[in-house]
Amino acid sequence: MVSPTPPDPAAFFRDMLGQWENAANEFGANLMKSGEFARTVQGATTISLKAQEAAHEAMSRALAAANMPSRSEVADIAARLQGVEERLARIEALLSALAGDRGAAAPATPARPKPKRTKVPPPRKKPA
């Protein structure tokens, strides 16, 4: 005779969690599809953006008055510096390659052997 399986409260809890998640996701998705939601969220975003623009402008004016660069100007300079560094790295690599071609300097590390490009697919298994 097979003994009855005792109830597993943990399994019940996991099942309930899955059901709640699905229901909440569906409810949330339906809510967010509405025009009202889009209008409210975008309205709030617009207000936030306007506030950030105003703060940014005020800060820029204050920094300009103090003869100091703004955050965006420093970020621009940093980005340009990074660009110059990348360009230098490319020129350096190109020069090394040219020097290597002329035999002026041996490469610091030997080139890794490249695998043969001759692989073919394994034979297909015949259906049983």
Next chain:
Amino acid sequence: MSGGGAAPAPDLIDQARIAFDRALQRNIKGIGYFTSPAPVLGASPKDVLIQRGTMNLYHYRPMADEVYRVPLLLVMATTNRGYVFDMVPGQSLVEFLLKAGYDVFMLDWSPPRADEKHLGLADYVLDFIPACVARIAEETGEDELTVVGYCFGGVLSVLWAALHADGPMKNLVCFTTPVDFSRMELFQAWADKRFFDVDRLIDTFGNCPADMLYAAFDLLRPAGRIAGNIRLWDNMWNDDFVKSYRMFDRWTSDMLPLAGQYFRETPRQLIWDNQLMEGGMTVAGRPVDLARITAPFLHVVAEHDHIVPYAASHPLIDKVGSADKEEVVLKGGHVSLVAGANAIRRLWPRLDEWLQERST
């Protein structure tokens, strides 16, 4: 799944013992969770072939003595990091492909810098991808390649492929790539042109902030984070579950900002005008016709994709002009399609099977 018979049901005493044991483990391992470092992701050995601003081209070091002739380029979505394809050893698509004998490259993205806000769709499609294709040809000496695009990386790949129909593409594979943006209902609602002022957003920030994108993706499943945290606590005793949770949690929260001009163009062309589906799509004034893609084409879509629903990705198979084309619908979601246990079991072997005979 195991093929054996069902295990005998534990009695009440056993159940209580298991519950007590797990509760104890939760407390011990819960402390470890907050004090231990996150797993190292994306660590397969690779060489950086191009690093130019937001664009990175990696060449993964081969793991086989003999590789297929045709190299393979993974094109990552611009919103996320490419290490979703290279999580940890044993759970890395890159490692799987390398061991299967493919020569693997990846076009991955760094956060666009402030001075890259001018980058638009044309830069991605007509500059970045062609630069990678040229560099791969130089590196391998092969004039053909397979392109594999994921999500919006797939959109960039099909745009490039359609505009370079006579180019070097031997095969095209897309993972869950949207084409009918009218079926992405939540994105449609949020980007409603009556309320969404994309110009003000970009004029203010320069690039679209990653936080904003993260919040949008998170809102697609508003209960997902709470339920995920409860499941983490419930499974804290299970090392495999915790490891997997940490990998995916880190990846999903590691989003990238989008270049300003690129973010200005995508809602207009794709979400508002649905140009890829309805026609009229142009990149730098060049008309895009997906029917011009004639290379062998595989589109893999997820059955339960909450980001790119099946209805949004399915029309791609009909739009592409290839004679040799196939759509495969696999169980899973947008991310579990390509990474994790589900992908290891379903997508990876299917992809290898499709690519093998087309990569010689």
